[in-house]
Structure formats: C-alpha cells, structure tokens
Amino acid sequence: MLLGLSGGAAALLCAALLTPSLSSTASDAPSGPDGSRVQLARLIPPDDAVAQGVPFPLSGRVSTVRVRRAVELQRKVRPGEWRPVGTTTTDRRGRFTFESVQLFTSSRLRGRLPANAGLPESTTRSLFIRVRAQRGTLTRMPAVSQQGPTPQSPRNDTVVSARFDPALPGRPVLLERRDASGQWVRHATQIEDAAGFAVFNVPPAATYRATAQSYNGAGPVRTNTASAVTRSVIFEDTFDGPTLDPRWQDFILGRGFPGSGRTCALTHPSAHSVGGGVLHLGIGYDPTMAGQECVYTTPEGSKSSPYLYQSQLATYPRFRFTYGLAAARIKFARAPGRHSAFWLQVGGTVAGDPTTGTEIDAVEFFGDDGSKFDRIGAFLHYYATDGSIVTHGGLMPGAPNLKPPGDTWWDSFHVFSVAWTPTEYVFRVDGREFYRETRAISRTPQWVTLSAISSDYELEKVTPQNIDEETEVDWVRVWSL
Known part of the structure; x- marks a missing residue:
C-alpha cells in the first residue's frame, strides 16, 4: 500500500514513545480481555534516511496481545483536524507496520485504534517527522570504473559518478552533455544502484549533469555540473x-x-x-x-x-x-x-x-x-x-x-x-x-x-x-x- 502523505525528503525519524492520548492516563488506559493495558510501544524508525517521496516503513506495538486490532495512520492537516492516510492491522503479538509511508512535506502523524472487541477507541501521541529534499552530486575522475570477469586494457576516457542521497535503487538516471551551443543533450541513462550511484564512462573535455528521474512517487533530483578532464598518467x-x-x-x-x-x-x-x-x-x-x-x-x-x-x-x-x-x-x-x-x-x-x-x-x-x-x-x-x-x-x-x-x-x-x-x-x-x-x-x-x-x-x-x-x-x- 502506498500512502501519499506530504513531506520534504530524508526524514530524521526520532525514536518516540506512543502513549494513549486524549484524557487517558496509565491508570485509566483501556484494558484488553486479558487485563493488559492498551499502550503503544516505541515507534521504530527506518534503518536509513527517508527522502522526499521515498516510501519507508513506520511501525509500532500495542501491549494488548492475542487480539488483532485495526490501526489507522492519520496526518494532521490543520489544528484539530486529522486525515486518515492508511490502515493496517496488529499481529497476535500486538505489532503493526505501515509498510509504505510516503512523505512530501514535513508532517505530524498519529495512530488511531478504533473501538474493537470491547476495547474503547484509543489514539497515540503525535509524532512530527521532519523531511528534507534529496541531494545529488556529480564527481569527475579518471577512468576508475571497469568491472568485469576478464582482463582488459585500461580505459582512457573519464568517469563521472552521480550519487543520490538517500538511495532509491532502480530509479533511472539521465546523464546530459552540454553541446557547443550550450544546450543540454541526452548522453546516456543508467539505473541507480543500491548505494545510490550511477557511474558513467564518458569522453573527456565535456561538461555533464545528471538527473534522477521521477520514480515510485519521488520527484526528479538534479546534480551539479562537472567537466570531464584528463589527468596525466605518471x-x-x-x-x-x-x-x-x-x-x-x-x-x-x-x-x-x-x-x-x-x-x-x-x-x-x-x-x-x-x-x-x-x-x-x-x-x-x-x-x-x-x-x-x-x-x-x-x-x-x-x-x-x-x-x-x-x-x-x-x-x-x-x-x-x-x-x-x-x-x-x-x-x-x-x-x-x-x-x-x-x-x-x-x-x-x-x-x-x-x-x-x-x-x-x-x-x-x-x-x-x-x-x-x-x-x-x-x-x-x-x-x-x-x-x-x-x-x-x-x-x-x-x-x-x-x-x-x-x-x-x-x-x-x-x-x-x-x-x-x-x-x-x-x-x-x-x-x-x-x-x-x-x-x-x-x-x-x-x-x-x-x-x-x-x-x-x-x-x-x-x-x-x-x-x-x-x-x-x-x-x-x-x-x-
């Protein structure tokens, strides 16, 4: 499920405690059939930075177990108003995960558990997720990219290495070259790898830029320009x-x-x-x-x-x-x-x-x-x-x-x-x-x-x-x- 939220790019997701909201306290939190209190545990941040438009998982846990409960993820749209943006269900251990949360602007989120199996409705403390725009950098260097199974003569061209942070593997990356008239023309396309790189062997003495294309909800990201130059082999x-x-x-x-x-x-x-x-x-x-x-x-x-x-x-x-x-x-x-x-x-x-x-x-x-x-x-x-x-x-x-x-x-x-x-x-x-x-x-x-x-x-x-x-x-x- 793809949750189209708003956000800005790589999110600094702090580990936060989700507790019963509104007037609930530890003493009056609703109880489950087994007598346990309804309380959400620590929110689990993603392992890597979360970028603008890049889906990431958002998880939590309810202390009531053996009762599968619906959990609704809500986003605050204005004071006093929350909009549902996705749903999931707890497992029998009380855990839940929204698999593909997608942010395009910084957002305040909370979880809502509707009344179920004799348990009253409960909401969590809200969590503010700050996002930042993705970044792309292009670096030029001599021919230091030549992967393959057999011996080969050294290349005499130049490498430009595009890096996007955080990585969105599988995204097409367009490399453009500036022609004699100053116009940008298509040179080559590669797929962003698992580390966020797209590496191109190019002719020397030209100027290039790279653009990670719109992909899976993430918008395009353009790098700086870099001129391919030749260094002396010593x-x-x-x-x-x-x-x-x-x-x-x-x-x-x-x-x-x-x-x-x-x-x-x-x-x-x-x-x-x-x-x-x-x-x-x-x-x-x-x-x-x-x-x-x-x-x-x-x-x-x-x-x-x-x-x-x-x-x-x-x-x-x-x-x-x-x-x-x-x-x-x-x-x-x-x-x-x-x-x-x-x-x-x-x-x-x-x-x-x-x-x-x-x-x-x-x-x-x-x-x-x-x-x-x-x-x-x-x-x-x-x-x-x-x-x-x-x-x-x-x-x-x-x-x-x-x-x-x-x-x-x-x-x-x-x-x-x-x-x-x-x-x-x-x-x-x-x-x-x-x-x-x-x-x-x-x-x-x-x-x-x-x-x-x-x-x-x-x-x-x-x-x-x-x-x-x-x-x-x-x-x-x-x-x-």
Missing part, C-alpha cells in the same frame, strides 16, 4: 609481458621481522608470477622448510603451521609520488587464510607525525569465510609517539551495495582507487565512494605496494585445498592531481 603497468616489470621489487617482510605478525610466512619471488595479462599474487608452502612446523602464538595459546611463502611487491625505490590518484583493477582470491591488498607505503617515518608517512591501504580483502559479512576494508595506519599504531578506517559494511547484484570480489575484476590530496583521502571502488578521511594526511613521497600475505591470525584457515588460490591484478595506474 605510472602504469598492465602486466602484459612475460616477466615482471623491473620497477617492482620483492619487499621482504615476515618471519622474524619485528612487529610483522607473520611468524610463519616469508615474502618470496616464487609466490607471484605474470601470465595471461595479469599479475598473480599467492601464498605457498616453503619447500626449504618441508616437514618442519612453525610455532606461533595467539591469544588462545601456542599453535603450529607449515612454513609459507607469501607475495609482496613494491615500486620502491624506482617510483614514489606525493598526492595523486592511485588505482588497481583486481580480482581477489576467495579463500580465507590470507589477505590481499593494494596500498601505499613509506619508510623512515617520525612517530606521532603522520605527515612524515601514513600507510594508505586503498583496499584489503580478507577472504570469504562463508558468512554474510563482506570482508572488504580500507585503512590508514601510523605510529603514535608511544609506539602504538593509530588506525582510521575499517571494514566496509556497505560493500555489497558497491557491486552489481550477484557479483563477487573473486568472480570479477573491480577497480579500487584512492585519491590522495593535501587535505583528504577519498576511497572508491568502480567510481563509487565508500570512505573519505581528512585525518592523518601524509605529505611524503610513497610507493605502490601489492600483496597477498598470511598473518598469524589467519594461518589456521590455510589448507592444502585452498592454498593455490591467487589474487589477480589486471593493471595499476597512478594519475597526477
């Missing part, structure tokens, strides 16, 4: 040759390296290879330590594992940069027991001063552990003056909405990127922003790193059946600001 590797480009070096880490947390895994060239137009990053058993067990310590006590090789490649010392946009097209290994990453690193930092270098993890994937939890993350790390590690960022709870329905991080390549400026970091996947941070800005040249490593906390998940799974990197690019 580093690129497409891994098309038979061997690894000499700008990459094995960056030795693990097995005795203080603080590495990798007691049993050592970086080794045999754990990675180039072929089929991609870089293969993996882990493997160390043949020089065959038959020997590595003992490591966990919070649960001492454990053991075979000795392993792992992959970690860096452009140090041949390529470093300060500020720019770094991107890599990656298909991750699915298996747990290792985590793969694309990140920017630096050496010789000063503890307590992130400007001298902050580890910038554009993306880390910790494997599919069979749960519904999506283990994609982005992080910033630097040392505090006391030697502890300060961390910003984390795992991305909204990661499933950043890829097409049914897609995975291991069946398709996705472009992960970080824009590093003097004032902020912006992390994206396929042109969809998922994290922005203004703290811990490094102002020091840093190098690009690609890795597939197994830390002590992951070793138990490494098995002979999954040890051969590899992460594939199709290409890496860095653009200047």
Whole structure:
C-alpha cells in the first residue's frame, strides 16, 4: 500500500514513545480481555534516511496481545483536524507496520485504534517527522570504473559518478552533455544502484549533469555540473609481458621481522608470477622448510603451521609520488587464510607525525569465510609517539551495495582507487565512494605496494585445498592531481 502523505525528503525519524492520548492516563488506559493495558510501544524508525517521496516503513506495538486490532495512520492537516492516510492491522503479538509511508512535506502523524472487541477507541501521541529534499552530486575522475570477469586494457576516457542521497535503487538516471551551443543533450541513462550511484564512462573535455528521474512517487533530483578532464598518467603497468616489470621489487617482510605478525610466512619471488595479462599474487608452502612446523602464538595459546611463502611487491625505490590518484583493477582470491591488498607505503617515518608517512591501504580483502559479512576494508595506519599504531578506517559494511547484484570480489575484476590530496583521502571502488578521511594526511613521497600475505591470525584457515588460490591484478595506474 502506498500512502501519499506530504513531506520534504530524508526524514530524521526520532525514536518516540506512543502513549494513549486524549484524557487517558496509565491508570485509566483501556484494558484488553486479558487485563493488559492498551499502550503503544516505541515507534521504530527506518534503518536509513527517508527522502522526499521515498516510501519507508513506520511501525509500532500495542501491549494488548492475542487480539488483532485495526490501526489507522492519520496526518494532521490543520489544528484539530486529522486525515486518515492508511490502515493496517496488529499481529497476535500486538505489532503493526505501515509498510509504505510516503512523505512530501514535513508532517505530524498519529495512530488511531478504533473501538474493537470491547476495547474503547484509543489514539497515540503525535509524532512530527521532519523531511528534507534529496541531494545529488556529480564527481569527475579518471577512468576508475571497469568491472568485469576478464582482463582488459585500461580505459582512457573519464568517469563521472552521480550519487543520490538517500538511495532509491532502480530509479533511472539521465546523464546530459552540454553541446557547443550550450544546450543540454541526452548522453546516456543508467539505473541507480543500491548505494545510490550511477557511474558513467564518458569522453573527456565535456561538461555533464545528471538527473534522477521521477520514480515510485519521488520527484526528479538534479546534480551539479562537472567537466570531464584528463589527468596525466605518471605510472602504469598492465602486466602484459612475460616477466615482471623491473620497477617492482620483492619487499621482504615476515618471519622474524619485528612487529610483522607473520611468524610463519616469508615474502618470496616464487609466490607471484605474470601470465595471461595479469599479475598473480599467492601464498605457498616453503619447500626449504618441508616437514618442519612453525610455532606461533595467539591469544588462545601456542599453535603450529607449515612454513609459507607469501607475495609482496613494491615500486620502491624506482617510483614514489606525493598526492595523486592511485588505482588497481583486481580480482581477489576467495579463500580465507590470507589477505590481499593494494596500498601505499613509506619508510623512515617520525612517530606521532603522520605527515612524515601514513600507510594508505586503498583496499584489503580478507577472504570469504562463508558468512554474510563482506570482508572488504580500507585503512590508514601510523605510529603514535608511544609506539602504538593509530588506525582510521575499517571494514566496509556497505560493500555489497558497491557491486552489481550477484557479483563477487573473486568472480570479477573491480577497480579500487584512492585519491590522495593535501587535505583528504577519498576511497572508491568502480567510481563509487565508500570512505573519505581528512585525518592523518601524509605529505611524503610513497610507493605502490601489492600483496597477498598470511598473518598469524589467519594461518589456521590455510589448507592444502585452498592454498593455490591467487589474487589477480589486471593493471595499476597512478594519475597526477
């Protein structure tokens, strides 16, 4: 049922108590057949912001149970006058939900329970719902959107990314281009995804705007204009040759390296290879330590594992940069027991001063552990003056909405990127922003790193059946600001 109320856009729905209105008090509230009082419990706000015209659920509860009661939702239209806008029924536990409340202006609502089964009429305390207009923003960037199952050459066009808040998945989004006469002409149409994005690959040197079309009662929303511009590529590797480009070096880490947390895994060239137009990053058993067990310590006590090789490649010392946009097209290994990453690193930092270098993890994937939890993350790390590690960022709870329905991080390549400026970091996947941070800005040249490593906390998940799974990197690019 679609309830055509009035409202303004994303609603700030405060949790509110609904109590018997009029002259009813706790002592004289009507009683049910079982002697319980008729009183509505806390109103349940929607999980996400509610926008102008976007349907949302509105729920409540009556303390009388085992009696199904009609509940009427009313909107105040003027002092002393309430207009019914929808009805529903409580379940046998006293719960009720108006499934599709739709607001176009800020509104005051209340619930009304008609007299029923010997119970007198009761109304609830009114609830004011404030709404705001939806917002749309359009951002231009280099070609950092290229999802798909097979290796591809890097694109040389530009991406414009339209984001609408809050999201209305399924809504058509029209992208328009301004022509030489200054008129806006249709360029392309896409469907708004679950995260509120519509991302377009477009020719450079043009100006665009996007409009989310009227949909399911919501009115159109237009973005700002954005000009597609070309930035200079200052580093690129497409891994098309038979061997690894000499700008990459094995960056030795693990097995005795203080603080590495990798007691049993050592970086080794045999754990990675180039072929089929991609870089293969993996882990493997160390043949020089065959038959020997590595003992490591966990919070649960001492454990053991075979000795392993792992992959970690860096452009140090041949390529470093300060500020720019770094991107890599990656298909991750699915298996747990290792985590793969694309990140920017630096050496010789000063503890307590992130400007001298902050580890910038554009993306880390910790494997599919069979749960519904999506283990994609982005992080910033630097040392505090006391030697502890300060961390910003984390795992991305909204990661499933950043890829097409049914897609995975291991069946398709996705472009992960970080824009590093003097004032902020912006992390994206396929042109969809998922994290922005203004703290811990490094102002020091840093190098690009690609890795597939197994830390002590992951070793138990490494098995002979999954040890051969590899992460594939199709290409890496860095653009200047």
